Amino acid sequence: MENKRVLLCPNCGSTEVKRDNSNLAAIRFGAPIWMKCQACGFKSPAFLEVKPEEVEKIREEIKNAIKEEQDLNQ
Numbered sequence: 876m877e878n879k880r881v882l883l884c885p886n887c888g889s890t891e892v893k894r895d896n897s898n899l900a901a902i903r904f905g906a907p908i909w910m911k912c913q914a915c916g917f918k919s920p921a922f923l924e925v926k927p928e929e930v931e932k933i934r935e936e937i938k939n940a941i942k943e944e945q946d947l948n949q
């Protein structure tokens with residue numbers, strides 16, 4: 876129980892992350908398993924793994940980072 880982790884999208888903060896099965900053949904030959912965010916479509920072999928109680932905090936950090944980036948681009 877204490878080692879429970881949830882996958883969190885580093886792009887939008889969603890936890891709607893599923894295994895990406897679009898390259899099963901490649902996985903069979905040793906390619907890394909990729910995950911895909913169902914909310915924004917972000918794909919990566921390395922999603923954030925966080926404790927369930929940290930999800931909200933990290934979501935806030937991602938939101939702030941996105942906002943800062945947008946401010947810089949204005």
Ligand SMILES: [Zn+2]
Pocket residue numbers: 884885886887888889912913914915916917
């Ligand atoms: Zn996402």
